[in-house]
Amino acid sequence: MPPLSGFAPAGLPVREYLLVGLITAVLTFLLTGLVRLFAIRIGAVAYPRQRDVHVVPMPRMGGVAMYLGVCGGMLLAHQLPVLRRAFDYTWDPVAVLIGGGVIVLIGMLDDRFELDSLTKFAGQTTCAGVLVLFGIQWFVLWVPWGGDADNVGAVLILDQNQGGLLAILLAVTMVNAMNFVDGLDGLAAGIGLIAAAATCAFSLHLLDQSNGDVNNYPPALIAATLAGACLGFLPHNFQPARIFMGDSGSMLIGLMLAAASTSASGRANPSLWGATETIAVLSPLFIVAAVLFVPLLDLLMAVVRRTRRGESPFAADKMHLHHRMLAVGHSQRRAVLLIYLWAGVLAFGAVALTVFDVFFVTWGLVLAVVVAAAASFLPSVRSAK
Numbered sequence: 001m002p003p004l005s006g007f008a009p010a011g012l013p014v015r016e017y018l019l020v021g022l023i024t025a026v027l028t029f030l031l032t033g034l035v036r037l038f039a040i041r042i043g044a045v046a047y048p049r050q051r052d053v054h055v056v057p058m059p060r061m062g063g064v065a066m067y068l069g070v071c072g073g074m075l076l077a078h079q080l081p082v083l084r085r086a087f088d089y090t091w092d093p094v095a096v097l098i099g100g101g102v103i104v105l106i107g108m109l110d111d112r113f114e115l116d117s118l119t120k121f122a123g124q125t126t127c128a129g130v131l132v133l134f135g136i137q138w139f140v141l142w143v144p145w146g147g148d149a150d151n152v153g154a155v156l157i158l159d160q161n162q163g164g165l166l167a168i169l170l171a172v173t174m175v176n177a178m179n180f181v182d183g184l185d186g187l188a189a190g191i192g193l194i195a196a197a198a199t200c201a202f203s204l205h206l207l208d209q210s211n212g213d214v215n216n217y218p219p220a221l222i223a224a225t226l227a228g229a230c231l232g233f234l235p236h237n238f239q240p241a242r243i244f245m246g247d248s249g250s251m252l253i254g255l256m257l258a259a260a261s262t263s264a265s266g267r268a269n270p271s272l273w274g275a276t277e278t279i280a281v282l283s284p285l286f287i288v289a290a291v292l293f294v295p296l297l298d299l300l301m302a303v304v305r306r307t308r309r310g311e312s313p314f315a316a317d318k319m320h321l322h323h324r325m326l327a328v329g330h331s332q333r334r335a336v337l338l339i340y341l342w343a344g345v346l347a348f349g350a351v352a353l354t355v356f357d358v359f360f361v362t363w364g365l366v367l368a369v370v371v372a373a374a375a376s377f378l379p380s381v382r383s384a385k
Helices: 014-042 063-079 092-113 117-133 160-181 187-209 214-237 246-265 278-291 293-308 321-328 332-355 358-384
Strands: 140-143 154-157
Touching (some): 063 246, 117 160, 187 332, 332 358
């Protein structure tokens, strides 16, 4: 029986989370080869198109292996005495397994039969609704207005309808953003790994600050299993890739990131909110927003670009930001590694701001941004000379 208290014994279960992430990575790595053969057998193969970067037919549906790895990691966590608290006090892990399973199934159908955008959107909304039905939703939300002389901004207490709608909006946005960024070998898996690792790190910090509040176990578990799945899939997907994750993988990453950030931020105690706690409590959202800055900007630019040409916002072209990086002169590997660098700087910078001295972290971030910018524009400078 779990303890009646809402708090766990002192000490962070870092080793347990590392073990779960490692087992998830190993299972994903081993299962990806089998999924690759299955995808080839059923014809789930991406043939090169004019806008694509790859030049040979490539099996997809790698998200199936990632999801099975997540299931294995969750099963292990359920058997560990400490991490079992994530299941004893909330339904969050179960919600992720069910919602993730549905979205992977939708992605499998799309990887094989190319579903239309409206059907996929309906499926994404349904999966986001599954999360809300199991309790992954917002309860409080900080806004930058309505404060007084002592507090910056104000805290809104959301009812079930408002909190559920906000959670669905976030999940659908994350899913589509990750779907848009999946354009180069290893890109989506690497960004997912960085985002999940940063979110897990912050969740552990929140767990420490709350003296073991059991509400902070699920987001760290969700993030740890997602990080493990991305890590295990990356060796098969990094350039030159042997398999694509397809929509089954990119949509799973987006859904799990949204679930982890909502689980961590959506249940914050309103009494903890104030001018100094704002960044700490909202860090999961800041992390995800920072990591997904490129795909979200890419999504906005693509919609505006296609609409101005009189095309559907969902029409395909070869003007995404990662395509532009290739045009500047970067190789596929260098372009992916540079995006990793930007994602890591922004994601872990957001975490560092909540843990360490703001002054030193700010200067470190400025230096890291300068280095990343110089590396990004180096090929164009060389060409100009």
